[in-house]
Amino acid sequence: MSGLPVADRATVRRATRRLIARDRRAVAVVLALHATATVAGLAPPWLLGTIVDRVSAGAGVATVDRLALAIGGAVLVQTLLSRYARYAGHRFGERAVAGLREEFVERTLHLPVGVVERAGSGDLATRSSVDVATVGTTVRDVVPTIVIASVQLTLLFGAVFLLHPLLGLAALAGLPTIALVTRWYLRRASPAYLAEGAAAAELTETLTTTAEGARTVEALRLADERIGHGTARIARVWGARRATLALRTVFFTVVEASYPLPVAALLLVGGLLLTRGEVSLGAVVTATLYLQQAIEPLDRILQWTEQAQRGFASFARVLGVGQVPPERPGRAAAPMDERLVVRGARFAYVGGPDVLHGIDLEVRPGERLALVGPSGAGKSTLARLLAGIDTPREGVVSVGGCPVTDLDPAERRRRIALVTQEHHVFIGSLRDNLAFAAPDASDDRMRAALATVGADWYARLPDDLDTLLGDGAHQLGAAEAQQLALARLVLADPHTLILDEATAALDPTTARRTERALAALLTGRTVIAIAHRLNTAHDADRVAVLEGGRITELGSHDELVRADGPYAALWRSWHP
Template identity: 60%
Template sequence: MSTTTDLPVADPPEVRRAAWRLLRSRPGVLTAVIALHVSAAVTGLAGPWLLGHLIDDVRKGTTNAGIDRIALLIAGFVVVNAVVTRFARYVSFRFGETLLAELRESFIGRSLSLPLSTVERAGTGDLMTRSSQDVDALGSSIRFAVPEMLVGVVTLLLTFVAMVTLSPILALTSLVGAPVLFLVTRWYLRRARLIYLRDGRVRSGLSEALATTVEGARTIEALGLQERRVERGYATLKDFHDVRMSALRLRTVWFPITEFTYLVPLAAILLVGGVLYANDLATIGAVTAGALYVNQIIEPLDRLLAWTEQLQIGSTSFARVLGVGKVPADRTEHGLDPEDDRLAATDVRYAYAGGHDVLHGVDITIRPGERLAMVGPSGAGKSTLGRLLAGVDGPRTGSVSVGGVDVTGLPLGELRRRIALVTQEHHVFLGTLRDNLALARPDATDAEIYQALASVDADWAADLDGGLDTELGSGGYEPSPAQAQQIALARLVLADPHTLVLDEATSLLDPRAARHLERSLAAVLEGRTVIAIAHRLHTAHDADRVAVVSGGRIAELGSHDELIAADRDYAALWRSWRS
């Protein structure tokens, strides 16, 4: 069973308010877009109106010059309509691309400001799906659906106005299919939103299953879990199939009925128009123009309804994108300054996602400049305690403080300047080696970057053909897992925090290289507080104190020699590791 939790989703009123704010962000361009589409619609109405007049003029008797004049006018309006329509669409698409760029930037800003604990609980799939597929679907809506629907609405309104001036009775007759169209579309939209929201959740689950399976492929193979992962993949694909079939069933009701409602007004216009003409209440030209208008609105109406579905998809994607900004902050800044760098946990208890406590009343104080090693069996709570000491998560009860100030009340920038967490999971970003390291300190010089690399034994960096400008990642130099770990540690050296929490930060190196690196780091980290979570006990041997974590509690605390003399859990671990 998945332990991830979905990120929030904005409700419809929030989506409407956000969309309106977005459109109003450039009122001048929006006005120009509307004016151009109105102009395009007006020029498009001239053809049927002139053709109707031509028919009436021919019945009454007209000259060749009169026919030629109306034909030239029709041709002129067709040309003008094509030019204005093209320019209107061009301005609309530029407007849409600008809005989409703003949305992408806003989404990236909101994503990067998410609390790390929230991102980890949600999993990579949900955020990845929102940042890729949802943003793409929203982009299609902004680029195409919104302009096309604007064209359709303007065309329909102006066509109806033209029909009212032509014949109010014929105008009312053209609305004969509107009630059915309104009801079936309302029926569709009310159900489609729920289906598309479910579709987003299923796609997030599919992305999560794929990403975790690929990332953990070696572990899955080593533990013989292939069949279980395949079964989970099939289950997720079945959910994906089911939600798509639900959407298809809605379309099989909605589309046929809407297609039928296109034919009813045209038949009604011809029938009523014939009656009006027979009773001298309308001319044949007026009936012809009315029929042409009704036939002319089928295309924009069909386009309007077709893009309604895309707009519905875009609306649900917009709700998911906006939902990222609804994640509450995981800290309330109190504005207090720590007195010193003393780190303390007092009666700390913590549980993951509403489960049972994994830490049970932990009390520990780390003195400034002290090197503390945390050891213990897997699952004992070492990493969880490390995350709390680094301020990534807040305790359920109790407190974690630095200099007497609660770490969850410090601004995130201030907290990271004081305490940094480095785990065994390291990421190499696309970009140059310099870009990857300057993340920690943008003003670092090349000499300082090389010095940081040298302090973590990354001698390979000096041999790169491009030096610090070497591109890393796909298409460039691919660092090994051990080299990626060294890059992460070099970032740490550049960031220069006073307190470091190292969660098995050298685990990807072989024991001899790890030992050498830790000795090199010791000189760099001299005077800093270091909390090292380790499975290699030589780290504990070199530490000032050792905390043995067992069952979510600190079972033993003291120096290496003191704990060996006590002859309890740590002494047993040491003898086992040395044998």
């Protein structure tokens, strides 16, 4: 399995700047409100120092009362400004997160199908849920907190320097230790959290595939093997989280030990300056209170730094989805006709040997071609090449003289549709599920499409086309879900249809009725059917037999039966 890429630090920094620049006015308002609130918060320590000096000089109770009242007013102003600043900050964060989620969904929908399949469901599911949520928390809470706390620290330390430069220098006594341990932590945290995210994705993939294949696991008695596999993935997650925890224990321990140093240094220097008459007692008290105030924003910065590293690692994984090259935009020229031609096509999946070996095939417009052969012969792989999902390693697959993969994706899907054994029922109404194929289709056209594929069960639904489907609503069986997928195909109305065992989940009677209905409807269209049921081959214009990634026979049903080759043997085994 080849995972999705992860963005580098430069890309994450650029994306972060774009995220902020997109709503720079709101950011400016938030910073201005918090800066003003911080300035208002500078007043109480200064006023308290003034009280100390005035009392030392013999001031009366009235003076102290006035200064105390001013302290109360400053606290009230700071509280109101901080409240509105937090409100504005959360509004900015929610808008940023909403935009990020929309961009992620758009990037995900533009991923090539082959890339999604190779990446696996676990990686994409983790990025779309855990990573996006983590980035949301970071944008909404972490980044504003760190930025605002940094502004507060700048103002507080600046105020100490204004009282006396030596007091300011003393207040910085603990910063070198904090800076060194922070640098040590940051250099190791990002790769550690990326490793934790990758381990979590592998665990999700394991749990997802085990749950989806629960019946197979039970039938083949693979429970112990899957438990062992899951335990190994859990152990990897546990190890990755222990690694990040070890970093945090060193980081926070050193930081907490550094807090008393500046306070002790400031009191020592302040005492010396006081004895020399260079500062007043009130100034020393004010500087000490400022330093005590600085601990809270500094604590917030350092505590949220851990979450910020987790958030930036998740942001790198989210942005990595956008680094997957999209499907090629395609050529402006339209194909001359609907003729599908394969010349010298060879194909291998990533890291594996060739599964198709020099395929040559021509499918005429309006022809019905059946692809038959044993499992693993390459039928589904050839179907993917014909649909333009994968590109041949050598050779070319073209429609009307244009390589299929060079066509604009929307144009290609309009001309060629691939329906496989896999199908999906989206959460929503039956109408919503059908509208994916034809958003402008009327209700009558949708009902006609369902009737065409023999889906007479829709008439028994409680709310007709408005009946909700999916988890927590009306559940469709495998056969009904596959008929729904075929009804979408009818609505999409492509010229070329590739049916990869599209009726495999239907019982023989229903499948036969559905295939006959489709055959009646699809007159004049090119149909390529891949199936183990040879009645499809019997009804086709031509049959191509694949064995070992090569076409070994090509002709009509009667011609191949008379040739007494591999197809004849298959036909006799199917009709003893």
